[in-house]
Amino acid sequence: MMPESTSEIKVPRTIVLVGLMGAGKTCIGKRLAACLGTEFVDADAEIESAAGMSISEIFEVHGESGFRQGERRVIARLLRRPPHVMATGGGAFMNEKTRELIKRRAISVWLRADLDLLVRRTSRRSHRPLLRGRDHREVLGKLMEERHPVYAKADVVVDSADGPPEAMAEQVARAVMDYVRRSGIDGPEEVADDGCILPESDKEMTW
Ligand code: S3P
Numbered sequence: 001m002m003p004e005s006t007s008e009i010k011v012p013r014t015i016v017l018v019g020l021m022g023a024g025k026t027c028i029g030k031r032l033a034a035c036l037g038t039e040f041v042d043a044d045a046e047i048e049s050a051a052g053m054s055i056s057e058i059f060e061v062h063g064e065s066g067f068r069q070g071e072r073r074v075i076a077r078l079l080r081r082p083p084h085v086m087a088t089g090g091g092a093f094m095n096e097k098t099r100e101l102i103k104r105r106a107i108s109v110w111l112r113a114d115l116d117l118l119v120r121r122t123s124r125r126s127h128r129p130l131l132r133g134r135d136h137r138e139v140l141g142k143l144m145e146e147r148h149p150v151y152a153k154a155d156v157v158v159d160s161a162d163g164p165p166e167a168m169a170e171q172v173a174r175a176v177m178d179y180v181r182r183s184g185i186d187g188p189e190e191v192a193d194d195g196c197i198l199p200e201s202d203k204e205m206t207w
Contacts, residue, residue: 031169076196
């Protein structure tokens with residue numbers, strides 16, 4: 001039977017939110033963590049604090065591929081922590097190794113949003129290097145074509161819509177609960193090599 005309240009849910013694994021920029025991963029993630037009584041972690045903020053630079057600066061200094069490598073390592077480290085709610089940057093789940101690790105250690109939730117919503121939400125801020133100075137609709141439309149088939153591999157899909165984020169978070173909590181019940185998953189799988197160690201051959205990055 002479904003518990004009356006989502007605060008009664010015991011989360012067996014970290015819940016990882018994936019989806020395009022503007023889908024609401026951070027906003028919904030914070031509310032979801034509050035409603036489940038767990039910690040909220042923003043992977044991009046953790047990357048920035050590990051690197052001691054903003055995401056834009058990381059793109060400038062290490063390029064997108066350096067950012068992606070660091071992103072993979074930081075997420076692997078976060079997945080070693082006790083179950084919590086994690087928002088990831090839009091490209092994280094596109095990395096095969098990260099996706100595989102998320103599959104084995106977490107429950108992935110794709111917050112699916114339509115193009116109009118993404119354009120509207122991303123137009124409010126200008127901190128995203130992939131969008132800066134570019135036509136958001138064009139970039140996001142292309143990313144949608146490329147990424148949606150991969151995001152569709154997430155364990156749970158929830159449509160992100162305008163409206164109170166608390167209601168969205170509640171919807172996500174219920175969808176996750178339903179998935180946990182159907183799949184019977186419990187704790188995270190043990191992974192011998194989660195790839196979180198910085199290779200010694202890397203002379204440029206320290207994180
Ligand atoms: C990116 C999304 C960003 C951030 C980086 C790259 C992407 O995060 O990780 O700018 O590739 O989609 P948000 O999805 O939180 O905006």
